[in-house]
Amino acid sequence: MKILRDVLLGVMTATAVITGTQAAAYADPAPVPTSEAEKPVSTAAKPERPDGVAKIQSGLPVRTLNADGNFYVWSDDRNKALLYPGDAYDGWPEGWNNRVDVIWNNGFPGRYDDVNVYDYATWSGSAYACVGNGDYWDLRRGDYVFSWVNDGADAWQRSPLGRRVHDNGSGHIWVDWCGNNNR
Template structure:
């Protein structure tokens, strides 16, 4: 998922650079040099820059409708108990990790999603709530009701 987001970002930036580059003067074009060595593979593009949001999608791999928040939310309403993909794209530093709660208003069991981490398929991951409280041991997939940003988990 992150790779897909990263590639889309890199391709968009590259296309924008080509579209906005000044036109070159027409003139003689030299023949390209003969290739005698294997081509060098460029390093993978950098991950998307943090934007301060927690993202959640209805289906794995950013499918279906989605919600996003840049602060605590005690009731996911339209996304509550319907999420199969999460991504913490919060800023590093204070309040960089996110606790996902089984219950509304930050109640029940919880799991932590560290800054820049993504779980593109919660069902496949088998992740379960492990904090104390109602919902402990339940699958996280389709069971998140609220979240808050914390300094560390």
């Protein structure tokens, strides 16, 4: 594991250099794929949202600062990184469910600067993990798990709690703190 980590870090560092001055100045956002990474495990289709379960309504203003900041996801399968720009305060790229390998919260520090990543879409009751401002997770390394779920009766998907985030992420939303922030 240590060797793999060193390799991954080495690749990250090397890519930062290879990508040239722009990367050095502006931080190339693209996480680096590696041949050492395990291939994503094929997962069963996720269930549909049950009737009566609401989509989370964020308190986030329509146009916020972090919309200008950056939240990145990377997929080995798609071989590219994706930036959520503009007013996309929540969501997930179409067709990327269960395919994300690296996530990076490069948002502007301030209100709503943390990111919930959901096992299902951002539905009330869905399990989630939270990425702090400035932090990144290489999901291929170690067992990142969905560590939170709504504590209420409508926590209809309690079972994904503890499931690995790797290749299971399917939604994100900006939040103002990491922790019990769902409903």
